[in-house]
Amino acid sequence: MTARPRTPAHILGAAAAAAVLTLALSACSSAGTGAAGSRGEPGVTATPSAQVTSTPAANAKIIKVKFTGSKVSPDGVPVQVTQGQPIVLQISSPKSGQLHVHSSPQEHINFPSGDSEITLDFKQPGVIDIEDHALNQLIVQLEVR
Amino acid sequence: MLHPTARVAELIGLHGLGGAKDLPVPAPFAIAGGTAALLVSFVILILAWRAPRYDAPPLAEAPSPTDHDEDADPLPGWAMDPRPGRSEDAASDGAWNSGGLRLPGLIANTLDSLWYRCVVRALGMAFTVFMVYVMYKGPDLIVNPTFGVFYVILWVGIVPASLLFGRFFYAISPVRTLFSLVSWVLRINPSKGVFDYPERLGYWPAALGLFAYVWQELVNPRGVYLGWDPPHPGVRGWLVAYFVIMFFGSAVFGDTWLARADPFEVYSSLLAKLSPWARRSDGDLVLRTPLANLATLVPRPGLVAVVAVLFGSTAFDSYKDTVRWNSVVTKLGINLEVTNTTALVLACLTIGVTFVIATKLTGVAETGPEAVPRRLLPQLLAHSMVPIIVGYMTAHYLSYFVEQGQATVVQLSDPMADGANLFGTANWSIDYWLSLHPTFLASSKVVAVVLGHIVGATAAHDRALRLLPKKHQITGQLALLVIMVVYTGTGLYLLFGS
Numbered sequence: 121m122t123a124r125p126r127t128p129a130h131i132l133g134a135a136a137a138a139a140v141l142t143l144a145l146s147a148c149s150s151a152g153t154g155a156a157g158s159r160g161e162p163g164v165t166a167t168p169s170a171q172v173t174s175t176p177a178a179n180a181k182i183i184k185v186k187f188t189g190s191k192v193s194p195d196g197v198p199v200q201v202t203q204g205q206p207i208v209l210q211i212s213s214p215k216s217g218q219l220h221v222h223s224s225p226q227e228h229i230n231f232p233s234g235d236s237e238i239t240l241d242f243k244q245p246g247v248i249d250i251e252d253h254a255l256n257q258l259i260v261q262l263e264v265r
Numbered sequence: 266m267l268h269p270t271a272r273v274a275e276l277i278g279l280h281g282l283g284g285a286k287d288l289p290v291p292a293p294f295a296i297a298g299g300t301a302a303l304l305v306s307f308v309i310l311i312l313a314w315r316a317p318r319y320d321a322p323p324l325a326e327a328p329s330p331t332d333h334d335e336d337a338d339p340l341p342g343w344a345m346d347p348r349p350g351r352s353e354d355a356a357s358d359g360a361w362n363s364g365g366l367r368l369p370g371l372i373a374n375t376l377d378s379l380w381y382r383c384v385v386r387a388l389g390m391a392f393t394v395f396m397v398y399v400m401y402k403g404p405d406l407i408v409n410p411t412f413g414v415f416y417v418i419l420w421v422g423i424v425p426a427s428l429l430f431g432r433f434f435y436a437i438s439p440v441r442t443l444f445s446l447v448s449w450v451l452r453i454n455p456s457k458g459v460f461d462y463p464e465r466l467g468y469w470p471a472a473l474g475l476f477a478y479v480w481q482e483l484v485n486p487r488g489v490y491l492g493w494d495p496p497h498p499g500v501r502g503w504l505v506a507y508f509v510i511m512f513f514g515s516a517v518f519g520d521t522w523l524a525r526a527d528p529f530e531v532y533s534s535l536l537a538k539l540s541p542w543a544r545r546s547d548g549d550l551v552l553r554t555p556l557a558n559l560a561t562l563v564p565r566p567g568l569v570a571v572v573a574v575l576f577g578s579t580a581f582d583s584y585k586d587t588v589r590w591n592s593v594v595t596k597l598g599i600n601l602e603v604t605n606t607t608a609l610v611l612a613c614l615t616i617g618v619t620f621v622i623a624t625k626l627t628g629v630a631e632t633g634p635e636a637v638p639r640r641l642l643p644q645l646l647a648h649s650m651v652p653i654i655v656g657y658m659t660a661h662y663l664s665y666f667v668e669q670g671q672a673t674v675v676q677l678s679d680p681m682a683d684g685a686n687l688f689g690t691a692n693w694s695i696d697y698w699l700s701l702h703p704t705f706l707a708s709s710k711v712v713a714v715v716l717g718h719i720v721g722a723t724a725a726h727d728r729a730l731r732l733l734p735k736k737h738q739i740t741g742q743l744a745l746l747v748i749m750v751v752y753t754g755t756g757l758y759l760l761f762g763s
Contacts, residue, residue: 159489160406160682196591224284224668224697226407245703246285249586256601258591263288265703 163218163228166211169235176239180206185259187213187252196258202265207240209250219259222249286586287664287710288703292761295707299715299753306719307746310726311739319560319724321731322645323361324637362561365543365551373550382436386445389437399680400501405491410680412489413673415500416482419529421666424658427533431542434533440511441523441530458519467525467566470514472574474507474528476613479578483585484605531571535651538562559651559724564644572650573617576752579657581612583759616752620650623748627741630734637732645732646745649725653752656717660710660760664699671695710760718753722746 176182181201186193201207209219211231219229221240229238242248248262367373375381396414403409426433435441448455481488487497498506507528514522523530539555562568584590585605594604621643630636637645671693678691686692699706725745733741 160404160408195595196588198588222284222286224695224700225672226284242285244285244697244700245288246700247288247586248285257595258588261588261591264285265288 161226161228163230164238166209166229166231166236166238168232169210169237172237176208177206180208180239182208182210183260185209185211185213185219187211187215187217190255192252192255192257192259194260197260198263199260200263200265201242203243203245204241207242207262209238209240211236211238217252217254220249220251220253222251284669285700287700287706291707292758295711295757295761296754299711299718299757300750302715303718303722303746303750303753307722307726307742310723314723314726315730317727317730319557319727320361320364321560321728322564324641360546362543362546364557365545365549365553368550368552376550385436386442390439390442392437393439400491400504403491403680404682405499406682407489408676408679408682409491410673410676411491411500413669413676415504417666417669417673420478420482421658421662422670423529423533424536424655424662427536428540428655431537431540432530432534433537434527434529435524438523438527438530440508440515440527441520444512444515444520444523455515455520458515458522459517462518462521462525465566467568468531468571469567470522470526471528471531472567472570474510474526475532475571475574476578476609477503478528479574479582480606480609483578483582484602484609486602525565532575535562535571536655538648539651539655556720556724556727559648560727562648562651564641564647566644568647569617569620569643572647572654573620574613575654576650576657577613577616578609579654579661580616580756580759581609583661583756584608584612619748619751620647623744626744627729627733628737629732629741635734642732646725646728649721649728649745652720652724653717653749656714656721657756659713659717660756663709663713664706667699668695668697711757714753714756714760718749722749725749 181199183194183199209229211219212235213231213233216233217231219231221227221229223242224244224246231238242262242264245264248264250259250262251257252259368376396411399409400411403411423434430436445455481498481500481503485497487494487499490499491501493499493502511523511527514526524534525531538559538561540558541552541555543551543553543558543561545551585608594601597604624642624646625639627642629639629642672695674690675693675695678688679685680687684691726742729742729745730738
C-alpha cells in the first residue's frame, strides 16, 4: 500500500484526533489528591515514655531524637548496627508527628507529643534512612550489617 | 493520621520510590582493583589490538548514514513501517553496517511479519491501557503500581529488555502504535511529516526528555504522587505531557520525531546497540557481537548530551543519598529542590564537558582523505559510553530492580488497593536473596562497573584506530583513558557510599 501525500485535511484530522485524546487524558489529570500521611505503607506508633515498663536490652542501640521548633537532632548521622540488634528511638517532641523509615517495605512511625519510645530491629542488611517528612530532614542513616 | 494539619506540600519524600539501599562496597579494594583493571586492559589493547576490527560511520561533513538504522531491530514496527529495501549501493563488502551472521529465513520472516509486529504492539497497547486505567482510577498511594511500573519496570527494565531483545521500546511504544494507527486510518504515511525533521537537532530533544525524566525521579517533590501540586507535576501530569509532546511532534515531523525525541525509545535503541540483534544496511536481520553492533551506532548531534544525562544522573543519584550530601544540603540551607536541580544539572554538565574535552585532546589529520573534523570527535566516540552506562545502571539498580520489581508485580494484582488478586501475584512474598547476600551483591556491582569501562575502552580504542592518524593513535587516546579512569574511580567511590 502506498501512502497518499499528506493534505491539509489529513493534518487537521490528525491534530483533531490528538486534541481529543489529549483532552480526555488531561481532564482528570488535575486532581491533586494525595492525602497527608501514610499513603499506604504500614505504620507503627511509638509508646509514651510514661507507659514504657521495660528497659532497653543490654545490646540495644539507643538513639535520642529531639525536635525543637523546626529543627531535629541528630540531623543526618550514620549509625552502624547489626542484623537483629534492637534499635530504641527515644523521641522528644513538642507536638505529635511522623517518622518515615526507608526499610523494604517502607514504614512510618507515628509519635505523640512529649516523650515517647519505640524499638525497631532489622533482619536484613542494607542502608535504611529514618526521616522526618514534615521537616523534610534526614535524622539517622542506619547501616545494618 | 496524626497531623491532619500538615500540608501535602510539606510531606516531601526525600527519596524517589524505594526502601532500604544497599550497603556500601569496601572502597579501597574496589577502587584500586577497578582502575588497575582498566589500565591493564588499555595496555593490552595498545599491544594486541593494532588494527581496527569494527565499523566506523562514513564521514560526510554532517554524518547522515542510512535511515535503515532506524529499523535495526528484531521486533519491528507497525505494518506501515516501510521495510528497508535492498539499495544498490549498500551491502558491498566492508561497507558501513554490512557485517553479521544472517538469521535463518524462517526466524527473520517471522520477526518481520505483519502478524508478529501486530501481536507485540497489541501486547504493549494492552498493558498501556491497563496502566492508564490504574493511573486514573487507582488510589494516589505509594502502593499504586503506576510508580513501580514507571520507575522500576520501565526505567530499569528497559536495560535488560533492550540488551536481550534489541529495540524493545520501539517495538512496544504505545505512542508509536497510536500514531501508526491514526496514520493508517487517515491513510497518511507515518514517516512523512508536515516538515522534515531538522537533522541538526539530532538527539537533543531526547536529551531534554531524559533530563525531564531524571528530574521527575530524583528531584521533583511530587515524584511519588500521581496528582500534581502546582507547579509540580505528579507522575500522571508527566506522562500526559510526554504523550502530548510525542504525539504532536510525530504529527509535525513524522515518526522520525519518535526516533530522535522519545526519551525511552532513544534510550532503548541506544542500549540495543549492545544486543546481538541488528539490521544490516541491506535490510537483512543479522546477529552480531555486541562490540561490532555498538560500532554501528549512528553519531548525531546531541548524542553526547544523551549519554551525559544518563551517566550524570546516575552519579548524582548515588551521591544524593549519602549522609555527606545531606549535610551539604543542610548547611547550604537553600530550597532543597533548587539545590538538587542545580546539582543534577552540574553532574550531567560535568560528564558532558569532560567527555568533549577528553575526546578532542588529540592530534587529527586536518587535510587529505583521512581528515576528521575535530568537532565531530565527541559524537564519533560517544558510543563508548554506552557500555559504561550499562555498567553503572547494573551496579546502581540491581537489587532495586529485583526487589522493587517483585513488589511491583505484587501490586499489579491489586491496583486499586482493595484486596483484589487480578493476576494471582497479590500474595507473592518478595525474595530478598540479593540483599541478604551483601558480599555477592557488592562484588557484582564492582564487576559490572569495571566490565562496562573495559568494554567502553575497547570500543573507543577501536574507533580511535580508524579516526586518528598513525602518530596520534596512542597519545590521542590518553586523555580519554584518563577521563575513564576518573569516571571509574569516582563511580566506585560513590558506590562505596562516600
